[in-house]
Amino acid sequence: MKVNHAEIVISAVSKKQYPEDRLPEIALAGRSNVGKSSFINKLINRKNLARTSSKPGKTQTLNFYRLNDAFYFVDVPGYGYAKVSKKEREKWGGMMEEYFQTRDTLRAVVLITDSRHEPTRDDIQMYDFLKYFELPVIVIATKIDKVPKSKRHAHLKRTRETLEMESQDELVAFSSETGDGKDEAWGLLRSYL
Ligand code: GTP
Ligand code: MG
Numbered sequence: 001m002k003v004n005h006a007e008i009v010i011s012a013v014s015k016k017q018y019p020e021d022r023l024p025e026i027a028l029a030g031r032s033n034v035g036k037s038s039f040i041n042k043l044i045n046r047k048n049l050a051r052t053s054s055k056p057g058k059t060q061t062l063n064f065y066r067l068n069d070a071f072y073f074v075d076v077p078g079y080g081y082a083k084v085s086k087k088e089r090e091k092w093g094g095m096m097e098e099y100f101q102t103r104d105t106l107r108a109v110v111l112i113t114d115s116r117h118e119p120t121r122d123d124i125q126m127y128d129f130l131k132y133f134e135l136p137v138i139v140i141a142t143k144i145d146k147v148p149k150s151k152r153h154a155h156l157k158r159t160r161e162t163l164e165m166e167s168q169d170e171l172v173a174f175s176s177e178t179g180d181g182k183d184e185a186w187g188l189l190r191s192y193l
Contacts, residue, residue, distance in 0.1 A: 003044040003045065003067045003068055004068060005068050008063060008065055009064045009065070010064050012062045012063075013095060015098055019066070019072065023066065023069075023105065024071045024107045025107060026073055026074070026109070026193070027073075027076060027106055027109050028075050029111045030079075031079055031112075031120065031122060033054075033058075033078060035112055035142040036059065036075060037050035038052050038176035039112055039140060039142060039176060040065065040073050041176070043185065043186065044067060044073075049065065056083075057077070057084070059075055059078065061077070062075075063076075071193050074099075077095075079122050080123075101133060107193065108137070108189070109136070110140055111126060111137050111139050113139060113140070113163075114143055115146070115155050115174075116146050116155070118159075119162045119163050127164075138169065138185070139170070139171045140171075140181070140185060141172070141173050141174060144175045156173055170188050172188065
């Protein structure tokens with residue numbers, strides 16, 4: 001997919017701020033610092049449209065990126081960062097639940113995991129949460145550039161097994177550094193748009 005036009009439409013914290021043009025949406029989900037914003041940038045060939053950081057907790061709001069005036073990517077704050085207060089965690093939960101529960105233009109969710117590591121308890125919870133809302137999930141195992149080629153197959157298998165992924169949900173090895181998996185990811189996303 002060639003994205004010629006990309007713009008941030010709104011950074012929302014609640015439903016009344018979501019865009020109302022009814023274009024289809026793909027949302028991101030994943031641990032803090034796992035590479036959600038980098039994934040968006042790589043897919044649309046922009047260095048820093050979705051702001052990234054080496055420090056966790058960069059993305060704090062639901063950021064709606066309208067692409068080609070045809071659909072949205074929604075970047076969301078990550079979970080699982082130890083240094084957040086209980087109050088902040090509750091705020092995060094409320095914001096995410098409101099979005100995933102009520103957003104009827106949401107077509108699929110891209111769950112980003114770190115291909116180097118076994119999915120965490122939070123990752124499993126997130127996957128189950130999305131399945132509870134009957135959302136199609138595409139799991140992107142990112143940072144695959146950091147996994148030696150000989151170990152990639154085993155790491156992907158572990159990701160699928162630990163998440164207990166449903167057979168129809170797809171898993172893609174990806175790297176925002178090298179662009180590995182980009183065409184495959186677009187191929188899957190396109191089928192939901
Ligand atoms: P929050 O907004 O804090 O939840 O983080 P995020 O999930 O949006 O992560 P972000 O895209 O900001 O990336 C976090 C860090 O991981 C940055 O330093 C990126 O450069 C790095 N990174 C992301 N993807 C990759 C990848 O595929 N390979 C490598 N080697 N580094 C990556
Ligand atoms: Mg981010």
